[in-house]
Amino acid sequence: LADINCYQPNGVCEFSTAGRPGTSSSTAGILYYSEISSRNNSLDVSRYHNSTSTVKYNVYEGHQWTSYDDEESWHDKMGFLSSRCLNGLMIWSLDEGTGESDALNALMGDISSLEMQNGGRLTEAQQKKIAHEFGAYTGQDCFVTTKCTDGSKDQLGTDQVCPSGYQSVATAHNPVHAPGQPTPDECSEGSFHHICCPRDAMPK
Known part of the structure; x- marks a missing residue:
């Protein structure tokens, strides 16, 4: 964040540079879902959610900012899509989630990972x-x-x-x-x- 007191995604607050690389992503400005969720309960993380814009974001270490989706924001996004009769999803990237597919399950339900492993409900x-x-x-x-x-x-x-x-x-x-x-x-x-x-x- 350019200003630690200005962290809302409102078109006014700005970034001074890309966020610190994650230990797994090793890329500035990118954190894997597993990296975000693993520190969500840390004392230095402030979590925010705007149901109108459907944006979920965290502020941590005073000046680091990241947005992501979880069950709460997926619910709002799906409501937005359904209200406009929009179909289809594109997710990037499944391999950046947790080993338990928490992000995907939050979107599609716990059965999603089992169906992917077993080929779903379709016949061969x-x-x-x-x-x-x-x-x-x-x-x-x-x-x-x-x-x-x-x-x-x-x-x-x-x-x-x-x-x-x-x-x-x-x-x-x-x-x-x-x-x-x-x-x-x-x-x-x-x-x-x-x-x-x-x-x-x-x-x-």
């Missing part, structure tokens, strides 16, 4: 169907042909072109392939590999 077939549909956005089902081709009629082998049900979305001389897939040959000048994706899950 339903999980595969959804994963395949999301493949259009992740490219998880795309692959690189292993053999080079120059596109001529005598270079249309099964390892040189996309198989049935797949379509070439691009060609590349020496493309990077996904881990676990066969390493493509190095192509000479004039030759290339196809990047193949499922026709029913083409990249969006």
Whole structure:
């Protein structure tokens, strides 16, 4: 804080510099949720919550300031979203929470972590169907042909072109392939590999 007496998120109070790095984050201006929650009951921490702006924040060591979300602020945020018929959530980043997923459970309930571990309530077939549909956005089902081709009629082998049900979305001389897939040959000048994706899950 530039002024220890001015700490409200009101558009007036200012920061003099980024906050002190956390012991886990090691980055100025960033604290992991686990770092914040572990000191929430310390005597040097003053905790604040504004239900109108839905902002939850702490002031500690006199001049350090951090905002975050917990069950209280999530409740207000969800109410705001619901009142405006807004759907969908984007959380960054799950691996910065506690080992017990306290932040995620505060948002989605205690059952959320169990469902993630066990794949939720969907059947295996339903999980595969959804994963395949999301493949259009992740490219998880795309692959690189292993053999080079120059596109001529005598270079249309099964390892040189996309198989049935797949379509070439691009060609590349020496493309990077996904881990676990066969390493493509190095192509000479004039030759290339196809990047193949499922026709029913083409990249969006």
